[in-house]
Amino acid sequence: xxxxxxxxxxxxxxxxxxxxxxxxxxxxxxxxxxxxxxxxxxxxxxxxxxxxxxxxxxxxxxxxxxxxxxxxxxxxxxxxxxxxxxxxxxxxxxxxxxxxxxxxxxxxxxxxxxxxxxxxxxx
Amino acid sequence: xxxxxxxxxxxxxxxxxxxxxxxxxxxxxxxxxxxxxxxxxxxxxxxxxxxxxxxxxxxxxxxxxxxxxxxxxxxxxxxxxxxxxxxxxxxxxxxxxxxxxxxxxxxxxxxxxxxxxxxxxxx
DNA sequence: AACGTATTTAAGTATTTGCTTAATTTATTA
DNA sequence: TAATAAATTAAGCAAATACTTAAATACGTT
Numbered sequence: 001x002x003x004x005x006x007x008x009x010x011x012x013x014x015x016x017x018x019x020x021x022x023x024x025x026x027x028x029x030x031x032x033x034x035x036x037x038x039x040x041x042x043x044x045x046x047x048x049x050x051x052x053x054x055x056x057x058x059x060x061x062x063x064x065x066x067x068x069x070x071x072x073x074x075x076x077x078x079x080x081x082x083x084x085x086x087x088x089x090x091x092x093x094x095x096x097x098x099x100x101x102x103x104x105x106x107x108x109x110x111x112x113x114x115x116x117x118x119x120x121x122x123x
Numbered sequence: 124x125x126x127x128x129x130x131x132x133x134x135x136x137x138x139x140x141x142x143x144x145x146x147x148x149x150x151x152x153x154x155x156x157x158x159x160x161x162x163x164x165x166x167x168x169x170x171x172x173x174x175x176x177x178x179x180x181x182x183x184x185x186x187x188x189x190x191x192x193x194x195x196x197x198x199x200x201x202x203x204x205x206x207x208x209x210x211x212x213x214x215x216x217x218x219x220x221x222x223x224x225x226x227x228x229x230x231x232x233x234x235x236x237x238x239x240x241x242x243x244x245x246x
Numbered sequence: 247a248a249c250g251t252a253t254t255t256a257a258g259t260a261t262t263t264g265c266t267t268a269a270t271t272t273a274t275t276a
Numbered sequence: 277t278a279a280t281a282a283a284t285t286a287a288g289c290a291a292a293t294a295c296t297t298a299a300a301t302a303c304g305t306t
Binding site: 039117 | 157161
């Protein structure tokens with residue numbers, strides 16, 4: 001692995017920099033997946049949606065629109081993004097479609113959402 | 124609290140919708156803070172930076188530039204964003220500035236970063 | 247089959263984001 | 277104090293985001 005340096009400082013720890021590059025390389029696939037989920041949950045609207053899903057188990061686009069006071073298409077587009085990455089999944093009942101957090105991501109999201117609390121700022 | 128509905132469906136659970144709105148309201152401050160941290164960590168470059176900081180304890184902009192193979196200004200701007208929200212903090216040693224994860228957010232970020240693993244996709 | 251409802255999709259647009267290059271600040275050293 | 281080095285800031289720009297409105301699907305009811 002070649003090393004292009006940005007600085008000329010004496011303290012530059014080339015061993016450390018190479019180690020870091022290799023470490024990143026080893027977990028790149030994992031980072032790819034997780035940062036994608038993080039990016040989705042990093043949007044305030046979607047974060048609220050996930051929080052609501054965790055508490056209510058399942059909700060339909062219509063519910064979200066009423067709760068968050070947003071248009072149905074706007075909600076639908078947020079849902080689509082999360083479904084595309086399998087953060088949420090769907091169940092159809094007649095013409096209403098219920099969304100829930102997919103099992104695959106439930107544990108991960110639960111740890112994050114558990115930091116949401118009424119009074120003290122957790123993070 | 125008034126309720127504007129998006130659908131006319133019979134199954135609309137107004138009690139549930141009102142409860143959700145109130146619940147969101149109760150944790151709004153918390154969500155504000157956490158989703159801001161999430162938004163920062165949701166960027167792949169910044170996620171890598173945080174991952175590196177957790178492993179290496181502290182790094183300077185120059186290190187990041189070398190490791191991530193990015194320009195120093197680009198790195199600096201990412202660092203600034205995270206510092207503005209107190210996700211990371213700084214220590215000066217001569218003309219190099221070392222960044223580390225702030226104590227305030229360490230626990231929260233550690234739980235998230237612990238999902239980064241070499242082989243299996245965790246999330 | 248025709249209509250109404252829930253949802254999605256598409257097209258358009260304003261805002262935000264993340265980089266680039268150039269200029270500036272801060273500190274060290276000759 | 278002049279030169280160099282590390283870092284930040286500023287200006288500019290291309291790409292990504294998140295909404296809007298309008299149109300299209302899918303399902304259920306009459």
